[in-house]
Amino acid sequence: MPHSGQLRNPVVLILAAVSALFFVLPLTGLVIRAPWSSMTSVITSSTSLDALWLTLLASLATTALALLFGFPLAMLQARGRFRGKALLRGLTTLPMVLPPVVGGIALLLAYGRRGLIGQPLGLSLPFTTAGVIVAEAFVAMPFFVITVESGLRSMNTRLEDAARNLGAGRLTVFRRITLPLIAPSLLAGGVLTWSRAVGEFGATITFAGNLPGVTQTAPLAIYISQSSGQLDQAIALSLVLVVVSLAVMIGTRDRSRGG
């Protein structure tokens, strides 16, 4: 029996199919052209392993920083009452729409060796792994802040009032009411931030440079391999990132949607 909401318009169906193919074909290309016979040696080459290890390290550090610093910022933006809140929110979410290379230049001017505070503080972040993390945090943390902020906004704060009336101090209320209730937002924001950090390219190469083993993350290594004619390595590394991203997406999909 045809369902009343069943989509039957052929124009819509054809356009949707084109759109779906558009996404599926590039991935198919990766799988078909992958150097399956030499896969193990390509991936375990020191360049690949260094890049993958660095990517994992920097993206996890970025996610941890987002949790440590981004969570309080999200609280402030969701619940604080002060002048200039809209401006603050605009500025802290700007990196989401800013071209990452612009972010990289801006980071150089602020935290670079001769930057605004880089010079007086004697910072030397460029060409260090810490620089990679700073670049990734600049680009990816806003995803965490905006997700957690909206989670905090949609939460019923009267539940926290109810908990206080039952004798819970602020810390207990935070731990037993606020945290569990916004856990889905924390997870979703963390996944978004982490995956954005894994894929970071423009800000990283501009601010931290492309030093194998130190600042060359997987996306940088893929780009360098491809432009230096080592297509096999580029494809193999790309496949690794595809598989990891897919796994994370499937693994967190239901949990980050609520519940």
Add this chain to the structure above:
Amino acid sequence: MLEADIRLHLSRLDLAADFSAGPGEVVALLGPNGVGKSTVLRALAGLLRLAGGRIELDGTVLDQPAGHVFVPPEQRAVALMYQDYLLFPHLSALENVAFGLRARGQDRRAARAAAAAELDRLGVGGVAAARPGAMSGGQQRAALARALITEPRLLLLDEPLAALDVSTKAEVRRLLRGALPGTRAAHLLVTHDLLDAVALADRMLVLEHGTIVQTGTPAEVTARPRSGYVADLTGVTLLRGTAAGPRLRVEGDAELVTTAGLTGPVLAVVPPGAVAVHRERPETAGANLWRGEIGAVDLLGDRVRVRVEGPVAVTAEVPPAAVTGLRLDDGGPLWASIDPAAITVYR
């Protein structure tokens, strides 16, 4: 024993409510929506700081701006049952009820055992494992259990029956009537439903325009209302005027004859059944007869209430059969007469 003198500046009005509630006493705070009833509860619970006045519970001052005293909500022996229950959605009913004990430092096992016993006592032991979202009923009992288990010295009930349908309302009213007197706490019940107040409360406070306009037992308040709000709820007509023996001069420059003997400014209540209405001027009529216009007509169960606008606006009650005979739907003039003996006059 609660002694409260609550002074707050709200956006629309200034609140100044002075009242008390003894141990075990159920006091109803009755008033129309938007007069600050819930604000009073929030102040008592400590979710809102007073602008002036003081709150004292069992000899402990909880809030007194003049003395820079403010006890935070988690340190007050005050529990609040919310209209929408506000059960924690991520915890089971049992964990919800145990929450207050756990927050006060009881260990998990003892708190859970006490919570299970409390749910059983209120007849909802079966929902203990369910989360609020999965409960098909019993939320109000779980919420009441959560509020009662900490043995508060003051229990605040915010419109506990407002969101319920008629049959559940009766059930929860019975539940409250059974559960509340068991404690030595002072109870403050906020409602805009006169029936809830009459059924549950020992004493009523009527809050209007930011102040308490009347205090008394439900019987006193309904028999001799001092506010148009309560008079409207009970369906009587409340008149303000000046009495000189049997003569009562009311606002609108009209005079009524009563059987009372007071002198000076008084209030008078006219029950709707004491008002007779006629389309033509009745020939046998004596005192208290005048010509008015048909105002609002309301059907209330098996009675019809008619507002007669005139020198003295009164509400009359007629049987539905009379509506057709009196052609009330057509509007127009209507004669009203009041039996002098049925008018209650009081100061």
